[in-house]
Every structure is written in C-alpha cells, then in structure tokens.
Amino acid sequence: MNKQSCFERNPKKTISFVLIFIFIFIFIAIESYLRITKEDSSEVTTTIKYDSIDGFYKYKKNDQFSIENEKGDLIQIHTNKYGFRNDNKIYGEDREKVIVLGDSFIANLNTSFERSLTELLNQKTDKYAFINAGVGAYSNFNMLQALKYLLNEGIIPQKVLCFIYLGNDLRDNYIVFDKINNYKQFSNVNKINEQNTVLQENFIQKIKKVGKKSELITLIYSSYNKIGLKPDKYTSYFYGEAELYKINPNEEFYSRALESTQLIIKLFKDIAQQYRFDLYFVLIPSKAQVYNEFKFISKYNETENADEYLLNIIREGYNFNGINASFSEIIAKYNLESIDLTNSFKKEISNGNKLFYLIDLHWNNKGQEITSDIIYNQLISKW
Numbered sequence: 001m002n003k004q005s006c007f008e009r010n011p012k013k014t015i016s017f018v019l020i021f022i023f024i025f026i027f028i029a030i031e032s033y034l035r036i037t038k039e040d041s042s043e044v045t046t047t048i049k050y051d052s053i054d055g056f057y058k059y060k061k062n063d064q065f066s067i068e069n070e071k072g073d074l075i076q077i078h079t080n081k082y083g084f085r086n087d088n089k090i091y092g093e094d095r096e097k098v099i100v101l102g103d104s105f106i107a108n109l110n111t112s113f114e115r116s117l118t119e120l121l122n123q124k125t126d127k128y129a130f131i132n133a134g135v136g137a138y139s140n141f142n143m144l145q146a147l148k149y150l151l152n153e154g155i156i157p158q159k160v161l162c163f164i165y166l167g168n169d170l171r172d173n174y175i176v177f178d179k180i181n182n183y184k185q186f187s188n189v190n191k192i193n194e195q196n197t198v199l200q201e202n203f204i205q206k207i208k209k210v211g212k213k214s215e216l217i218t219l220i221y222s223s224y225n226k227i228g229l230k231p232d233k234y235t236s237y238f239y240g241e242a243e244l245y246k247i248n249p250n251e252e253f254y255s256r257a258l259e260s261t262q263l264i265i266k267l268f269k270d271i272a273q274q275y276r277f278d279l280y281f282v283l284i285p286s287k288a289q290v291y292n293e294f295k296f297i298s299k300y301n302e303t304e305n306a307d308e309y310l311l312n313i314i315r316e317g318y319n320f321n322g323i324n325a326s327f328s329e330i331i332a333k334y335n336l337e338s339i340d341l342t343n344s345f346k347k348e349i350s351n352g353n354k355l356f357y358l359i360d361l362h363w364n365n366k367g368q369e370i371t372s373d374i375i376y377n378q379l380i381s382k383w
Contacts, residue, residue, distance in 0.1 A: 164282070166283055
C-alpha cells in the first residue's frame, strides 16, 4: 500500500498552508528591508507612551521623554502619577483647584514646563491651582473622559476650564458622533463608577499598537490615504478644517458635528452640576483664522489637490469665523460662560507680535504669555 503525501491527502489545506507561509515570508522580508533602509530623520529619540482603555488615553504616568521643538530646543517632559504634565504636589496644595482641559495647546509639549500656559497662570495667582489635564490630539469627548477620570481619582475641582480648538474640534466631534450617542456611561452622571487607577490596554488596542510599529503597514496605510481611498475625507485634518471655513459647509458633516458637540457640552454641564463646580470654555482660534490664510490649515502642505479644493471654497464663499459663532451659540444655550480669543489674537498680530511658530501651528513662548494674560484679564480676574 502506497503512502499518500500530505498534498495528496488534503491538497486544499496544503495549498492554503503554503500560501500563508509565503505571505508571512514576504511580509517579514519587506518589513525587514524597510526597517534596515529607513533613515533616521531626527537626532532626538522621542517616545511618547500612553495608557489607554476603551478609546480614552493619557500620557503614561510617571514617565519622562524629550521633544525637540521647531527652534531646536530640547524640551524635557515629565508626567505625574495621573499621566498629565503637572507636579504631583499641585494636587495637595491648599488652593482652589482648576482643572484645565484641552489638546496639544494645553499639553504644550513644545514648551518648557515653567513657560507653559497652566504654569504661567499658576504664577499669576495664589488663590487657584491650575491643573493641566491636556493631551495631544484630545477631542472634546476625550476631555470629558479625562475629567471623569480625575473625578474618579478624587480630584474634585472648584472650577473647570475647557479649551476648545476651533481648527479641528468640530471635526473631532463629527468623528465621535456614533460613540457619543451610544456612550451609556454618561447617560446618568449619578452612576459614574469608580474605575481602576491603572488603565489596561484591551486586545484591539494592542493589535493597533503593533500595527503602528510596522513600517509596511504604515506605508500601506499612508498610500491608501494618499490616493484618496479614505471613505470619509472629513475625518482628515485638512479637509475637516477647510470645510469649516465654507459659508455653506457639507450639511451632513456640519449637522452631525454640531449635534455631537451639543451633546458633549450638555454632558459637561450635567457633571458640573453634580459635582458643583463652575464650568468655563475658552475658544482657541486656528492660525488660519488669526491670519485669514488658507495655507495655515493643518496638513495643507501634505495634502494632494489642496489648492484645487481651496479654490473651490473661495469661489463658493468662505468665512473663517463662522465656526466661532456655532460653538458660542451651543455654549450659551446651556447658560455657560465662554471667551473667544480670536479678536484678541488678531489685535496682537496687528501690533507686530508673533504668537505662533513659523511652521508649527501651535503657540510659541510669546503666544503662551499673551494667552495667559488674556485669559487672566478677561476671565480669571473676575472670579
């Protein structure tokens, strides 16, 4: 009796196994080649680590890393026991606590700690302790999650200061439309549960983390977006911001973004009422809004056909400050107080002050100082 080979016994299974083996071999070969030939574009090794769970993330607690800003300054970053950029001692100070929520404008990783916005505010008054709870790329929804996290950790403020970035926060709120509408944890603020202080990454997030480390997957993803196959262009930084400056933006995009924003603001107010703290909003204009220049839209230089898209916007009609009114109206609807930095920034620019880096769209040291002065004079001094 002749013995049958594996192929003869189960040809389909054998072929599948061989194809999988070939695929893995090719993937490893290409990945190895890309890693070996990749040029080191920076002299500074920067590794920003995060703790995350269910879409909420913060910087890794008690971590240290370096960031080189546009000027070539090497900024040393230290995170505290909660994963934010503060000294631990600030939580125990005998001053009224003010939690400051926001994205990269508040995290200020391109600025030394003592010259960052929250520290400049701390230097202006002995009455309040301004607690930085900003993280790069935070959406308004992430800000809500960060606030909940600190409340669950027993950090109960007397006031909360929410910074809204007009350049992309509405886009961010559009992206989380389904998530915020299905977010049952905030449906009743009286049911906010204590959560573990150590955030664990779930399986899906670990897979994403591995994928981001792959040079081949990164190349495929960037090529996928570059040729315009991304299913929703408004999720991109450039198109998501540029669309906001249209007099008549895409109706579905804008209405979903506003609906999501309205719900987020309402949830902020609900939590403020439960924990009995005062809630304020500060609107941060984009560099494009301050200078009335489309070239300062985020990712402009990295987006193909950007000029063609902007020419269409110019022909159809545009208003750089239309988004300001939308946010202000929603905030006022819930009888909450806000200040808009746009006109103050434009005045400073007309006086010859440079508030932003040349290429970086964030504030430089002068911008941090002027922003702290405006906020103190227009808001904090009246508390």
